Amino acid sequence: MNKTISVSQIKDAAQEAYAQFKDNTGGKNADYIPYLANIDKNLFGISICLLDGRIITLGDSSYRFGIESVSKVHTAILALRQYGAEKVLKMIGADATGLPFNSIMAILLENDHPSTPLVNAGAITACSMVQPVGDSDKKWEAIVSNITDLCGSAPQLIDELYKSETATNFNNRSIAWLLKNYNRIYDDPDMSLDLYTRQCSLGITAEQLSIAAATVANDGVNPVTKKPVFDASLSPKITSLVATVGFYERTGDWLYTSGIPAKTGVGGGVMGIMPGHFGISAFAPPLDSSGNSVKAQLAIKYIMNKLGISIFGSTRFTITD
Numbered sequence: 001m002n003k004t005i006s007v008s009q010i011k012d013a014a015q016e017a018y019a020q021f022k023d024n025t026g027g028k029n030a031d032y033i034p035y036l037a038n039i040d041k042n043l044f045g046i047s048i049c050l051l052d053g054r055i056i057t058l059g060d061s062s063y064r065f066g067i068e069s070v071s072k073v074h075t076a077i078l079a080l081r082q083y084g085a086e087k088v089l090k091m092i093g094a095d096a097t098g099l100p101f102n103s104i105m106a107i108l109l110e111n112d113h114p115s116t117p118l119v120n121a122g123a124i125t126a127c128s129m130v131q132p133v134g135d136s137d138k139k140w141e142a143i144v145s146n147i148t149d150l151c152g153s154a155p156q157l158i159d160e161l162y163k164s165e166t167a168t169n170f171n172n173r174s175i176a177w178l179l180k181n182y183n184r185i186y187d188d189p190d191m192s193l194d195l196y197t198r199q200c201s202l203g204i205t206a207e208q209l210s211i212a213a214a215t216v217a218n219d220g221v222n223p224v225t226k227k228p229v230f231d232a233s234l235s236p237k238i239t240s241l242v243a244t245v246g247f248y249e250r251t252g253d254w255l256y257t258s259g260i261p262a263k264t265g266v267g268g269g270v271m272g273i274m275p276g277h278f279g280i281s282a283f284a285p286p287l288d289s290s291g292n293s294v295k296a297q298l299a300i301k302y303i304m305n306k307l308g309i310s311i312f313g314s315t316r317f318t319i320t321d
């Protein structure tokens with residue numbers, strides 16, 4: 001089936017989602033990172049970036065929140081840019097773990113068979129791969145400049161979050177050294193962990209994340225700045241990683257109900273990719289038991305279902321004025 005969807009239909013669906021879920025009180029802020037526990041739980045924003053560069057925003061879409069695990073997508077893209085698709089598959093992998101994002105059990109079970117850059121272990125490995133290996137400052141510059149290219153504007157480090165997370169990331173410290181034990185980390189483990197912690201502490205807006213998602217949906221060309229960021233051949237690789245594990249152990253339920261590959265973070269952000277059509281992001285701090293924003297999930301699901309589209313469906317659609 002073919003159909004057209006107008007920009008005003010998309011705007012209406014987003015507005016309805018915003019109005020319907022604004023006062024939802026489900027979920028609870030992440031509390032294992034002290035900074036996140038204190039963020040206003042009523043914040044709620046939605047942003048959709050179309051491939052012609054138009055952006056539809058609602059609510060707190062320009063509030064800077066902790067990007068957290070959504071940054072795993074960005075740094076996976078950087079590893080893909082620097083190493084290519086084949087090497088990333090060999091050095092990290094592209095499988096779901098089926099376990100929580102910070103699982104140590106997953107590493108033990110996988111032994112030397114790697115998984116994905118979109119859980120903590122693989123994301124720390126991705127940070128270890130960022131070139132130039134051995135140079136923390138230059139690696140950090142590469143990570144930030146890649147995120148800037150994808151979002152079309154710079155993220156800003158939330159120093160308090162970085163300190164809060166560094167002081168409490170004991171589980172991630174174990175992961176970094178366990179990776180070393182299995183030869184699955186390619187730079188100094190402490191440095192790789194610090195880069196990972198810092199990238200998670202970057203402040204980002206829902207609007208910026210929707211632009212980054214739209215860049216993936218647009219074969220690597222940022223639809224707002226028009227800058228080519230990565231080779232078009234990498235887009236399906238990135239979307240497949242996001243589809244496989246974007247919601248950790250809840251990824252199947254998410255894809256089944258929403259129809260869009262998306263990645264979450266415990267800061268409350270979600271970024272979804274609709275290849276060839278748009279990038280979408282929603283942000284609200286309270287999370288479900290797997291660390292995924294309750295309101296962001298509800299909003300994105302509502303919009304997808306209202307528009308009647310799914311990455312798995314046979315309906316082909318064109319977005320018109």
Ligand SMILES: NC(=O)CC[C@H](N)C(=O)O
Pocket residue numbers: 068069070101102120165172197200264265266267291
């Ligand atoms: N799921 C997340 O967003 C987790 C990110 C967080 N920095 C952590 O490593 O625990």
